[in-house]
Every structure is written in structure tokens, then in C-alpha cells.
Amino acid sequence: xxxxxxxxxxxxxxxxxxxxxxxxxxxxxxxxxxxxxxxxxxxxxxxxxxxxxxxxxxxxxxxxxxxxxxxxxxxxxxxxxxxxxxxxxxxxxxxxxxxxxxxxxxxxxxxxxxxxxxxxxxxxxxxxxxxxxxxxxxxxxxxxxxxxxxxxxxxxxxxxxxxxxxxxxxxxxxxxxxxxxxxxxxxxxxxxxxxxxxxxxxxxxxxxxxxxxxxxxxxxxxxxxxxxxxxxxxxxxxxxxxxxxxxxxxxxxxxxxxxxxxxxxxxxxxxxxxxxxxxxxxxxxxxxxxxxxxxxxxxxxxxxxxxxxxxxxxxxxxxxxxxxxxxxxxxxxxxxxxxxxxxxxxxxxx
Numbered sequence: 525x526x527x528x529x530x531x532x533x534x535x536x537x538x539x540x541x542x543x544x545x546x547x548x549x550x551x552x553x554x555x556x557x558x559x560x561x562x563x564x565x566x567x568x569x570x571x572x573x574x575x576x577x578x579x580x581x582x583x584x585x586x587x588x589x590x591x592x593x594x595x596x597x598x599x600x601x602x603x604x605x606x607x608x609x610x611x612x613x614x615x616x617x618x619x620x621x622x623x624x625x626x627x628x629x630x631x632x633x634x635x636x637x638x639x640x641x642x643x644x645x646x647x648x649x650x651x652x653x654x655x656x657x658x659x660x661x662x663x664x665x666x667x668x669x670x671x672x673x674x675x676x677x678x679x680x681x682x683x684x685x686x687x688x689x690x691x692x693x694x695x696x697x698x699x700x701x702x703x704x705x706x707x708x709x710x711x712x713x714x715x716x717x718x719x720x721x722x723x724x725x726x727x728x729x730x731x732x733x734x735x736x737x738x739x740x741x742x743x744x745x746x747x748x749x750x751x752x753x754x755x756x757x758x759x760x761x762x763x764x765x766x767x768x769x770x771x772x773x774x775x776x777x778x779x780x781x782x783x784x785x786x787x788x789x790x791x792x793x794x795x796x797x798x799x800x801x802x803x804x805x806x807x808x809x810x811x812x813x814x815x816x817x818x819x820x821x822x823x824x825x826x827x828x829x830x831x832x833x834x835x836x837x838x839x840x841x842x843x844x845x846x847x848x849x850x851x852x853x854x855x856x857x858x859x860x861x862x863x864x865x866x867x868x869x870x871x872x873x874x
Contacts, residue, residue, distance in 0.1 A: 525559060525614075526835060527612070527622065528561065530560040531563065531566070532589070536566070540560075541574055542828035544558055544577045545576060559611070562607045586605060589606055589627075591628065598631075600638050607627075612817075613639055623636075623819045623838070626823065626824050626831060632819065637649060651666055651821060652667070652688055652813060653667040653810050655807070658742065659744030663689040663698075663749070665681050665685050665756065666753040667759075667760045675717075676719075678750055682719075682732070687849040687853070688813055692841070699733050699746040701749050702720055709734075712735070719750070729852075808822055809830075809837040813850070820834050820837055
């Protein structure tokens with residue numbers, strides 16, 4: 525059972541329900557069912573156009589929707605009964621194996637942490653992005669859940685990122701890099717250098733490669749890139765903006781003249797393949813790692829194809845042994861200095 529916040533995101537049910545329909549086709553066999561949390565009066569007419577979804581789903585009434593402007597603290601105090609809250613609550617109660625929402629990122633993280641709690645000794649979840657690269661896909665975390673991270677937290681992100689990449693992208697021994705302003709060991713601030721030392725000394729089950737730079741992400745230099753949520757979120761939004769810029773420039777270039785249009789017709793298959801690689805919907809869906817349960821954040825502006833990819837990701841994670849692997853590697857991590865993080869650390873509302 526997959527629990528869905530049917531009212532979240534920029535488009536609500538008009539994207540969520542078609543997204544569920546696409547996910548059903550991608551997961552044949554009828555083994556997956558859905559809980560759709562939202563307003564029955566709003567969901568009803570949309571579900572009527574997708575009888576397969578209606579057959580595979582149960583609508584659970586919700587009393588409200590958490591807005592995109594809501595602060596995490598407000599969501600925790602006033603969010604009970606909303607579509608987002610109820611979607612995560614279904615995971616906590618054991619009724620659903622995973623939850624998916626395209627709603628407010630900060631609110632979703634806060635509610636998920638409140639209801640599901642953190643696994644083991646971890647303090648806060650990390651948000652992962654699937655980043656298209658020249659070699660395939662790189663897992664980047666954190667991309668928005670934690671603004672400030674100390675060295676120990678970055679090591680935990682590495683453990684979680686490796687388990688995620690192994691489960692989703694089927695890499696036996698993922699390589700890991702720590703994002704920095706240079707590859708030299710003396711570069712970077714104290715927390716980054718401290719994390720580098722801990723990762724080199726830890727008997728963890730992955731291939732740590734040391735520092736990587738910003739351009740190494742798109743190159744696919746390593747399978748997993750570790751950074752704090754502030755840096756990761758800025759990098760992610762910059763990459764998304766550049767992808768839209770290049771797509772717009774290509775359209776302008778190939779429609780500027782009759783000769784250009786002819787060239788576009790000849791190059792159409794290659795241009796289509798490139799557009800699919802640049803489409804953020806093709807890798808949509810970022811899970812919050814470290815929770816006692818699976819919660820996947822879909823991009824708020826995702827289309828039905830993108831939302832379906834987030835659902836499939838949630839289902840795959842729910843079937844994996846990612847939690848057990850994270851726990852095994854955390855047991856191998858040596859003790860480090862006490863947590864020195866800033867007490868006013870808060871989530872990025874991406």
C-alpha cells in the first residue's frame with residue numbers, strides 16, 4: 525500500500541491521479557494499492573476519468589491542505605488532519621509501506637520526523653536528489669533538509685547515500701565523494717575536513733574517493749556526492765535552471781529560420797533523447813533518508829510522468845533493505861567529537 529498526499533504540489537489531483545495511473549502501468553500485476561488523502565469532492569471527478577486508479581485506490585477524507593508558504597513549526601502544530609499529515613500517518617500506523625507528497629518540503633520533513641521519528645541515533649533526515657550525469661545517475665545529499673551540518677552528520681549522509689544508491693541504482697560498491705571547493709586535503713572549512721578524516725578512518729562498506737568539486741557532479745565522477753543542505757539545494761536549483769535555459773535556447777535556435785527547422789527535423793530523434801535527459805521529471809522523487817519509514821518528496825511542479833516516477837521510487841524503497849544496511853554501516857562508524865551544530869539550524873523550505 526502506497527499513501528499519497530493527493531492535494532499537494534502546484535496542481536493537486538489533476539497531476540496526482542494521472543501520476544498514479546502511470547505508476548500502475550509501470551508496476552503491473554496489481555500488487556500495489558493506494559490510499560489517496562484529500563477532499564473527496566475534488567478527487568471524485570478526476571478519479572472518474574481514471575477507473576483503474578479508482579479501482580486500486582481508497583480515498584481518505586482530509587480536512588485541509590498545508591500551503592506552500594507554511595513554516596515547518598506551523599505545519600507540526602496545525603497540520604493534523606491535512607492530506608500531508610494523514611499520508612505520513614498511514615506509514616506510522618503500518619497501514620502503508622511508503623508515502624509520497626509534492627507539497628511543502630519543509631513541512632513534509634517536519635511532519636515526517638515528528639510522526640515517524642529518526643532511526644537509530646540519527647538526528648535529522650537527509651533529502652536525496654537523483655542527478656543525471658554523463659555516466660548515468662549520481663545520488664546527491666543533502667539537497668534541502670539541513671542547512672548546517674557538522675562532520676559527523678556528513679558521515680551519516682554518506683552511509684545513507686550509499687545504502688540508497690545501492691538499493692535504487694543497483695551499484696554493488698558505490699563510490700563516494702565529499703563536495704568541496706577543491707580536491708586538496710587542506711581545502712574547505714573545519715567540518716568538511718573533519719568529515720574527510722572520519723571517512724578515511726572508518727571501516728565503512730563503500731569506496732570513499734575524497735573531495736570532489738561542483739563540476740564533478742555532472743561528470744558522474746562518483747556515485748554519491750555528500751554536502752550540506754544549503755550547498756546542495758543551491759546546486760540543485762542552479763542545475764534545474766540551467767537545464768531549462770538550455771532547452772529554451774535549443775528551441776529558439778531550431779525555430780529561428782527555415783534552414784534551422786529543417787535541421788531540427790533531421791536531428792529530431794537526438795533532440796528528443798536530449799530533452800528527456802534534461803527533463804527533471806525523469807528522475808523526480810527525493811526520499812527523506814534516516815526515518816523509521818519511507819517518505820518521498822516529489823517536485824511541486826512535477827507533471828504526471830514525474831509524479832509517477834516518485835511513486836515507483838517509493839515502492840522500490842519500501843521493498844528494499846535500505847534501513848538494515850544503514851544500521852549496519854552506522855555500527856561500524858567510530859565515535860567522534862560531540863555534536864557541534866548550530867542550535868538554530870532549520871530546514872530549507874525548497
